[in-house]
Amino acid sequence: MTPVPPWDAFTATEAAVRAMVADPRWPELPMPDRAHVLAARVLVTRDGDRWLFGAHARWHLHDPASGRWHLAPPPRGERAREVRHAAADLPPDVVPSGPDFHAEPGSTMAFIGPDVSADLTERLRVLVRACGRKSELDYPLTAFGDIFARDVPSTVAAVWGTIMWCSYAPAFDGNERLLTVFGEYLRRPLPGDEWVRWLPAPPLLDLVTMVVERAEAGRVRESRRLAAVMADTAQILMSDIRFRPRALALLTMVEPALRDPGLDDGLAGAEEVRRAWLERTPARLGRALLPETDVAAHFLHAVYDLAEALAFTPDPVRATAGFLADLADSRRRLPPLLDHRVRTAYEELERAGMTETSVADTTEPEGFAAGPRGGVSTVPSPVLEVAPPDRTSAAGVLGAAYATGRAWERLTGAKVPERGLAGQSALVSKLVHERDDHHVCDTGHN
DSSP states (O other): OOOOOOOOHHHHHHHHHHHHHHSTTGGGSOHHHHHHHHHTTEEEETTOOEEEEEGGGEEEEEOTTTOOEEEOOOOTTSOEEEEOOOGGGSOGGGSOOSGGGGOOOOOOOOBSSSOOOHHHHHHHHHHHHHHHTSOTTTSOOOSOTTTBOTTSOHHHHHHHHHHHHHOSSOEEETTOHHHHTTGGGBSSOOSSOSSEEEOOOOOHHHHHHHHHHHHHTTOHHHHHHHHHHHHHHHHHHTTSTTTHHHHHHHHHHHHHHHHSTTTTTTOOHHHHHHHHHHHTSOGGGGGGGHHHHOHHHHHHHHHHHHHHHTTTSSOHHHHHHHHHTTSOOTTOOSGGGSOHHHHHHHHHHHHTTOSSTTTTOEEOTTSOEEOTTSOBOOSOOGGGGOOOSSHHHHHHHHHHHHHHHHHHHHHHOOOOOTTOOTTTHHHHHHHHTSOOOOOTTOOSOO
């Protein structure tokens, strides 16, 4: 017989709330009624913390001091009882709308350790080679000029930009065969080293600009070709869960304009076209678009993802604070954004001088923080204690931590170091020695 998992209050409440929100009548209920029903499902643990399963099908933790609800994964397995919370105290942004409970499932895994499949890579290789045969005169490079040589047509850049925009966390194995597809077109080596390529995720505006520039130059056929390349790339990426949510979102933006070629003709400029693309996306894909629509909410969801990825640790709260300690925060904008448990753990690290550990530092492949002269830092790093049980878990933590760093950069402008954040490199050594690939000598050429 298959063992029956023990009953868990959080799992049971999730099931009950999901059933309510799945009712077709839920979106039609007035907000006060939805809040009233939800407030009756609040859980309280023995330490007095109050938990609500709400918007985006995620848990929210009540801050007893400020009264705010913070996104936070629950302490599954702990005893909890149901209490009635005042419905008037629930802000609208924690109450499910309905479509937000049907988000496309994704993954926080980075592209280090578990490789992109050979089939996906080969399909992209064929597409890139076809794009590379286009003329740079017909398709001048109007984005990603820091990545590609000047004589590379923008069709190649469109494939690259789509891959990076669709990836949850664009941190790649230094030998990742997907990157070798672009080798002959690169202007210079990619950021990072032979161990990890820490790549930026471009804004949607970069993709839109390539399409709009050709249209404004009177090259409508080329403009549509670029949009089609983005759609073709996104369609290929759909088979990998690390790309799927944003790839699906991009398809919903681009495909209507391909079916109706004049759809965006009356719009003035790339920013207006970008807004039109975003408005086409169904509400259930809203969380995938947060980097474009709400950078503050995007960061909070990234922290949630990080905490979930660290659920295997003995103390996920302290482990989360340890990774957040890497972020540059000279203005102390971070603590007020955190739930009271993570904030307390973070402030303990702050008092010990263990925050902002990546500022002006580099990292070695073994994962030790290195000082300005390359020597091993004497500052203890709490993330070195994180020991994922397998490489899938390690890739999930690495991806979530990198995505959090990039989300913080979008929110505050604090740049992620070219070689990644210090704590992330503590996991690199585990992954680079357990790679799937048997293609170290693969250059991307036949």
